[in-house]
Amino acid sequence: MSGRRLWLALIVIPECSLCDRRLRINNGQLFAHRNEKRFVLSFQKIWKIENRSSTNRANSVEYLVSMWELARAGDKQGVVFFIALYCFLIMSLSLIGQLRMRQWPSVRGKLLDGGTRTFGGSDRYDADTRYVVSALYEYEVDGKRYQGKRVSPWIFVTNRNARGILDHQFKSVDRHGDLVKIFYNPNNPKKSTLLKPGKFGLCVSFAIWIGPLLAYGASYH
Structure with missing residues (x-):
């Protein structure tokens, strides 16, 4: 059984139809035996990565909400944050457009x-x-x-x-x-x-793109 087919077997059914041996679960790891060979697929790392990603997304949303509340109240940090974020988003589109334009035929x-x-x-x-x-x-x-x-x-x-x-x-x-x-x-x-677009223009765009965020991070973090 190939690695991909074994993966599907582990997810869909609790036993492998080729080796006729039931899979056993131990400490977040699934084991399958066939011809005295053991295949180990660990889901612990995947689980940790998913949990970390979910936590990061939740923290990012919470941070954006807090910055929005600060900006609405006229707080300097909230205002500076959204200015930096605006420059980052707008200049991201500008940089992509400039790089594509450099590939245009003549x-x-x-x-x-x-x-x-x-x-x-x-x-x-x-x-x-x-x-x-x-x-x-x-x-x-x-x-x-x-x-x-x-x-x-x-x-x-x-x-x-x-x-x-x-x-x-x-x-x-x-x-x-x-x-x-x-x-x-x-x-x-x-x-x-x-x-x-020339190299000088790209350098200026890059500075406007990342500069405000770096300045914000240096000032408030």
């Missing part, structure tokens, strides 16, 4: 428009005007034509003094005249970008 397309533009309308005072980088490009995947506007995974909004950051970002696009390199989602080609 295609050459045509740049129709691109550069920096005002964000939210021009302000009365030029120093308070906000700027973003924008683009409009078209490309073709499997014979179907698409248009995209996304330049980078990150959306930077700056004022006039930091406008050079946007100019540098747009210059980082792989461009030859009107032709640009476009990265697209192979599962949904209408989603595209001109710049893939």
